Amino acid sequence: MKSRKQRTGRAGSSRRKAPSDVSPSTSLPPLVEGQLRCFLQVTISRVLWTVHKPPSATFIRLRWWGESTNGTHFFPRDGSQLSQKTIKTTARFPIRCGPKQFTSYLTDMGSLVLEVLTKPDHLPIARAQVVGISRLTLSHPISGFYTLVSPTSEKLGELQVRGNLNFYSNANYICGEVPVIRAVTNDLSFQIYFKRAHLLNISARLVCFHVFCFSYLK
DSSP: OBOOOOOOOOTTOOOOOOOOOBOOSOOBSTTOOOOOOEEEEEEEEEEEEOSSSOOSSEEEEEOOTTOOSOOEEEBOEETTOSOOSOOBOEEEEEEOSOHHHHHHHHHHHOEEEEEEEETTTOOEEEEEEEEOGGGOBTTBOEEEEEEEEOTTSOEEEEEEEEEEEEEOOEEEEETTTEEEEEEEOSSOEEEEEOSSGGGIIIIIHHHHHHHHHHHHOO
């Protein structure tokens, strides 16, 4: 995996964080039922080919360790194509276990495997491995360019990947007027009521963030 410095956005830039545009195929760990703790946001933004004749139409498949579905499909920006009809780069995977259990799952998985498949026949032509994923935490995202290798061990290009954890908050209104914010942990449940709805955008999110950090890092 090659480490590259990311370009920083210009001051006053209108660019915003890409929204989730890919439907996740599973929650994490797969087949585990439990309370929603947070989200793992995975972004596969670009594929850069280094071969003379890159494939014309491909997509990226992510199948988690233990997953029995066909996986989550990403359509990153392809540097070899002048125009693309479909660009879908970001998925948010719900996490339904505590931090110790999730770290144990990532450790057992070893590395995250991303497959490059052709369209429309879904033939695998390359794969990239994201190593060190067990080090992923709230304060330590994973980010970089990862080498794409063919089944014959030939380097075909690189894949730009980022993964980070996002806290979970649930906000709703009671009787359409009084907002209530619930942040549930194993030990306690918070219900914070605000008399003025316009305070929700600031105060409620801040409270949910602190409550989540308390429960997740505990």
